[in-house]
Amino acid sequence: MLGASVLPQTALACTRTVYVGADNTVITGRNMDWMEDMQTDLWVFPRGMKRTGNAGPDSPEWTAKYGSVIASGYNTASADGMNEKGLVANLLYLAESDYGSDNSHPPMVIGMWAQYVLDNFATVAETVKALQDTPLHIIAPKLPNGSAAALHLSVSDPSGDSAIFEYVKGELVIHHSKDYKVMTNSPVFEQQLALNTYWDKIGGDAFLPGTNSAADRFVRASFLLNATNKTIDKNFIEAVPGKTYANQAVAQSLSVMRGVSVPLGITTPGQPNIASTLWRVAADQTNLVYFFDSATTPNTFWVDFADLDFSEESKPKKLAIAGGHYYSGNAAEHFEEAKPFTFMSADTKK
DSSP states (O other): OOOGGGOOSOOOEEEEEEEEEGGGEEEEEEEEEOSSOOOOOEEEEOTTOEEEOSSSTTSOEEEOSSOEEEEEETTTEEEEEEETTSOEEEEEEOTTOOOOOOTTSOEEEGGGHHHHHHHHOSSHHHHHHHHHHSOOEEEOOOOTTSOOOOEEEEEEOTTSOEEEEEEETTEEEEEEOTTOOEEOSSSOHHHHHHHHHHHHHHOTTTOOOOSSSHHHHHHHHHHHHHHSOSSOOTTTGGGSGGGOHHHHHHHHHHHHHHHTOOOTTOOOTTOTTOOOEEEEEEEETTTTEEEEEESSSSOEEEEEGGGOOOSTTSOOEEEOOTTTOOOOEEOGGGOEEOOOOOOOOOOTTO
16 A cells, blocks of 8 residues: 555545434535546446455455445446445545555455445444454555545444544544544544644634645534534525425535535645545435536436335446536436446455
8 A cells, every 4th residue: 555655646535524404314415526537427236236345365245235326436436325225435535544464354445345335234333333343454456547545434324323434554443423424534534533623612703724625624514514504494495496404405515515625627736635526415315315416517416216226136227427428307217227337456366
């Protein structure tokens, strides 16, 4: 694994928030920040798909218990997604990631990490227990553009529970609490919390840090998320489609994500945590609707899980986004049967 000092000057930098509001409404928002088009597509993966950790003969094998909708990265990895139980998994960049060399744990290529969670677990608590009881040895080959795959994982569920998984100095560190609603990139999560405590004392109404750095985005996202109204807002509800609180909450979540987005075309040389926001997601975990908002197209659209078939008899389906494709409204009917992409792999025996 490459150390932070020799990372390429282009890298993944993202923001994730968990909005918890009235009527048990839970929405995980996420920005995907990257220095170039990642050829992202959306995929429907049904239950019953056979998987492997793609890191040699000792990799775990499993059959998907749950169907999911995922957003791919270069069509070699699941970068983001939600399963049919409302569990959301997000991969974000972390320069300090060090997956170690403990070959006693089952090896898994990093591009399978989020999909493994979505396939197998219904709640954050299940995920935490499984990854504590059987830690994985994450193998991180370079991404297709040559950048290091230095990533950490966030997981949230419809109860508002949340967990952050980081590999620091070769050891898995898990932060598990409903309080952990925000995640960005460097420094490691424990230090992010300390920085945010400092800014809480100053007060966001007085001053907020305004750069595109991961630490500043963490502080701003925390303030904005806490400041949003968590009930029906009488000042705006009449303008919301259907006048529903669910749609208001999605709009609020996306507003927060836009507030910490990096404008398209901005990449900071020498600072791998800063890159343009390519797309945003708001995963409504209460109503099982996955909203997708691209920075390169004018429309926000959504995928309603009620209109998808996750049964074992169904086939994987793809919604083409790469190449400038765009949609409006509920795009569930536009998914087409397609051969699943080939996940990245790594040979641990070399």
